[in-house]
Amino acid sequence: MSPPVRATIGDRAAAPSALPPPTAGGLTWRPWTRADVPALTALVRAVQEADGRDWFTSADETAESFDAPVFDADADTLVGLDATGALLAYAWVERFPTDGVDLLRATLVGGVHPTRRGEGIGTQLLAWAMGRARQALAASDGDPRLAGLPARISVEVVDSDPPERRDLLRAGGFEPVRYYANLLRDLAAPVPAVGLEPPLRLVPWTDALEDATRLARNDAFRDHWGSQPRTPESWRAHRSSFAPGWSFVVVDESVRYPGSEHEQPGDLTVPPGTPYVVGLHRAGRYEHDWATQGYTAGYTELLGVRRAYRGRRIAVALLTHAMRVYADDGMQHAELDVDTDNPTGAPALYARLGYTKSDGSTLYAIEL
Missing domain, CATH: 3.40.630.30 (Gcn5-related N-acetyltransferase (GNAT))
Incomplete structure (x- = not known):
């Protein structure tokens, strides 16, 4: 039928x-x-x-x-x-x-x-x-x-x-359809050192890797509730608080893009030979909120790993590296927001790393 x-x-x-x-x-x-x-x-x-x-x-x-x-x-x-x-x-x-x-x-x-x-x-x-x-x-x-x-x-x-x-x-x-938790981690507590096995390598966020990182994000979040692919324009939007010095990617050095059209038909934004991004950490610096919040923080806006690369400790390597960079810059806390039903088990990862809930939010929706 x-x-x-x-x-x-x-x-x-x-x-x-x-x-x-x-x-x-x-x-x-x-x-x-x-x-x-x-x-x-x-x-x-x-x-x-x-x-x-x-x-x-x-x-x-x-x-x-x-x-x-x-x-x-x-x-x-x-x-x-x-x-x-x-x-x-x-x-x-x-x-x-x-x-x-x-x-x-x-x-x-x-x-x-x-x-x-x-x-x-x-x-x-x-x-x-x-x-x-x-x-x-x-x-x-x-x-x-x-x-x-x-x-x-x-x-x-x-x-x-x-x-x-x-x-x-x-x-x-409207009805409540999804719940999110804002998490804090005190950076005065020790941060574990987590390495990556070659050919994986953690490198700084650069303009040259923007679109390769966007495609990695699209793949990483494809199985997340409500997530939709980012276009080049939407990927670069809403960047007023973007902190490039706190943002990093992981590349697989054994792979180079033959051109991005093989991954998402019609998307020709990644030139052949570009390093293959498999994980990303994008951070924000919301300095205007520190006085009212009563603490300084590095905010993890995006943390994602391509689905084929999960289970290789890429997310924890990115996040712990960012936490150490936050601390080196004098931040008191690491902060992020997570879907409480995240399919990758992210809430459990954050709990193991010492994050605790500070507040949260609910998404109300009308489905058509």
Whole structure:
């Protein structure tokens, strides 16, 4: 018996034809502009502080949103202003490239200034963002490669966020689908030395290895829940806190690329002769959060190993090397975030290395 045919994303998204802005609170609504970055950053911080966070979105991170691979401020963003021109509410429907994907995605980001909560603004702003997400997903209906794919609208909720946020999402049809833990490791404790057997070698992160590293990441995360391949553009996006001196790769010196098209058809970004990257550690330096967090830290943003190379202690060699580099640079902690159901057993590895949970988050989603 043939499997049932999935309705196209145009039908499943049930996108509204129009998106009236919120009316609650008597605010005036318009799209974001780059000139909003300072005020928008201040608004986001006020929201995050009210939600009990000790880490915040920096002005650089706000600014780089405008350079995301898929970004249309006029269609995908909204900011609410009072009569004085003060920014008091915001929303962004973040969309993602669709090259090579098996899942269509839209992520919702937004908030209301703590002085204006309880007026119904957040409820209406979420409704607007959900409608825009459905429109964006439905736009893939005209592409036969994409029309039949599953789709997801998601929102991340941090453990410290108020319970009203979860209630609001559930009322809108969202359900918790995934849980993440933020982990800390005190670098005052000894860090084990872990070597690699030839032909594996740990080398610095370099521009010449960027695309080879991207392809290694795509292979490493192919079996991770919700992960989609990174394009050259999405791979280089959101790098305002990237710490190249804390980032490393492992190469197999017995292999050279004949050209990357053999690995991902149509991807010609890696020249023949490039070293073959089999593992990666990409780090971030979130210095703007250290004062409020009360500690300094090197943050592991990505740690991955090609599936064919797992079991050769590549991940632990990369992570322990990074921990020693963090400590040599005066950092007090190593930090990272992990999917609690990671299929590679990463949570157990981190526990063995002395990482403990500091906080966490939940992904809420509507599956289409």
